[in-house]
Amino acid sequence: MAKLTLDDLKKLREQKKKELSRRDTESAKAQIIIGMGTCGIAAGAKETFEAILEELDKHNVSGVIVKQTGCMGLCYSEPSVEVVMADVPNTIYGNVSAEVGRQIVTEHIMQGKMISEHVFDKPAADIMKEGE
Amino acid sequence: MHASICDFILDITQNSIEANASNIEVAITTDGETLELIVADNGKGMNEQQLAKAFDPFYSEEGKHNHRKVGLGIPFLKQAVEATEGSLDINSEPGKGTKLTARFIMNNFDAPPFGNLPSTVMSLMSFPGEFELTLKRSHKDEAYNVSRSDLIDALGELCDAESLSLGKQYIESLENELFS
Numbered sequence: 001m002a003k004l005t006l007d008d009l010k011k012l013r014e015q016k017k018k019e020l021s022r023r024d025t026e027s028a029k030a031q032i033i034i035g036m037g038t039c040g041i042a043a044g045a046k047e048t049f050e051a052i053l054e055e056l057d058k059h060n061v062s063g064v065i066v067k068q069t070g071c072m073g074l075c076y077s078e079p080s081v082e083v084v085m086a087d088v089p090n091t092i093y094g095n096v097s098a099e100v101g102r103q104i105v106t107e108h109i110m111q112g113k114m115i116s117e118h119v120f121d122k123p124a125a126d127i128m129k130e131g132e
Numbered sequence: 133m134h135a136s137i138c139d140f141i142l143d144i145t146q147n148s149i150e151a152n153a154s155n156i157e158v159a160i161t162t163d164g165e166t167l168e169l170i171v172a173d174n175g176k177g178m179n180e181q182q183l184a185k186a187f188d189p190f191y192s193e194e195g196k197h198n199h200r201k202v203g204l205g206i207p208f209l210k211q212a213v214e215a216t217e218g219s220l221d222i223n224s225e226p227g228k229g230t231k232l233t234a235r236f237i238m239n240n241f242d243a244p245p246f247g248n249l250p251s252t253v254m255s256l257m258s259f260p261g262e263f264e265l266t267l268k269r270s271h272k273d274e275a276y277n278v279s280r281s282d283l284i285d286a287l288g289e290l291c292d293a294e295s296l297s298l299g300k301q302y303i304e305s306l307e308n309e310l311f312s
Contacts, residue, residue: 016294068258
C-alpha cells in the first residue's frame with residue numbers, strides 16, 4: 001500500500017460519500033456501542049470492534065454510528081455491545097466475540113432480528129424466587 | 133489479562149480521556165529490541181497517595197465505576213513490563229496531568245505481541261469528547277505523527293464505520309512506510 005496523505009484521505013472520504021449517495025440505499029440509522037473498559041479489552045472487545053467495522057464495510061451498510069464506552073458494569077459478560085435502532089428494542093448483548101459481532105451486523109442491523117442467545121438479560125423480578 | 137501491547141495502549145490512554153485531559157500524547161518508539169510507550173496528558177492528575185494506589189488492583193478511583201471497585205489497567209501493565217524485565221514509571225501532579233512511561237524488552241521470551249496499532253489508534257480517536265490526541269510513532273530513524281484534529285478535518289466526525297475504516301487504512305499506510 002502506498003503511503004497516504006491527509007489530502008488523499010479527504011479525497012477518499014469524498015469519493016465514499018458520493019458512492020453512498022449514488023447507491024441510494026436506505027441508511028440503517030443505528031448505533032452500536034462497544035464496552036471498551038479494561039474488562040472488555042481483556043475479553044477481546046478490540047477484536048469485536050474490528051470485526052463489526054469490517055462487516056459493515058463488507059456489506060456497504062451506511063449510517064451506522066460506532067461508539068465506544070468504558071466499563072458498562074457487566075464485566076462478567078464482556079465483550080458487551082449495545083445496539084440502538086428504530087423498530088427494535090434497545091439491546092445489550094453479552095459475550096460478543098468477533099463472530100457474534102459480525103452476526104450483530106448481518107442479523108440485527110441488516111435484518112432487524114435480535115440474536116436471542118447473546119441478549120444480556122436477567123430473569124424478571126416476578127419470576128425470581130426469593131433469595132436469588 | 134491483555135493479549136497485546138496495543139491492548140495496554142488502548143486501556144492506559146483511555147485513563148487519560150477519563151481524566152478529562154484536553155491534550156493527550158501517545159509516543160511509541162521501537163528499535164527492534166525495546167518498545168517505549170509514553171502516554172502524557174494534561175488531565176486532573178493524581179497526588180502521591182492516589183498514585184501509590186493506582187498500582188493496587190483492588191483500588192479504583194471513587195465514582196469511576198458504578199458497579200465495582202477494582203482497577204486493573206495499571207496493575208496489568210506493571211505485570212506485563214516486569215515479565216519482560218522492562219520498567220514502568222508514572223509521574224503525576226494534581227491539576228497538571230500524568231506521564232506514564234513503560235518500557236518493554238521485546239526480545240524477552242515473555243514479551244507480548246505488538247498487536248494491531250491502526251485499529252487501536254482509531255478506536256482511541258473515536259472515543260466521545262473534546263480532546264486532542266496525538267500519536268507520535270517512531271522506529272529507528274523513521275517517524276510519523278497523527279493527530280485527532282487532522283483526522284477530523286479530513287474525515288469529519290470519527291464515529292461512522294466509513295470514517296473509522298478510512299482512518300485505519302491511513303495509519304496502516306504510515307505504519308507500512310515506517311518499515312519499508
